[in-house]
Amino acid sequence: MPKINMYERDVPQEEQELLYVAGPYRADVPRLIQKNIMQAGDVALELWQQGYAVICPHMNTALFDGCAPDDVWLKGDLTMLQRCDKLVLSFDWFSSSGTIAEIEFAQKHKIPVFVFETGAIEEVPYLRKFSQEDEDIIKVKAELKNWKNERY
Secondary structure, eight states, X not given: OOOOOTTOSOOOGGGSOEEEEEOOOOOSSHHHHHHHHHHHHHHXXXXXXXXXXXXXXXXXXXXXXXXXXXXXXXXHHHHHHHTOSEEEEOTTGGGOHHHHHXXXXXXXXXXXEEEEEEOTTTXXXXXXXXXXXXXXXXXXXXXXXXXXXXXX
């Protein structure tokens, strides 16, 4: 994607892709929820700076917990994701059952999935195409959950 001057007001919409940032939100304590919100926000900011339009549901409904049933937020997230060009997974995406559901939704709706990573040299962020190794992480996580359920 060509770089877009983020200060130009007349950028044709068809040139700017709409990305959705997914990653963990929930946590046991409010401080960790805030950490998850900030990490997703950092990814969204970097993507905006690279010229993309970005939806970051973490920031959109930050700390709305308890204001409506969870399925209101989750259904709304999928509505937004369905309108996006790409799903981008943020840090620790594999630890979030909600993110895994978003991956499955994206795959079902033919929305390409990418993983946000930073390079080892110069910490340059880039998007890596979702791979079989990522699929394997989801399978191992599900197997571990089943094993725990059978054991206890």
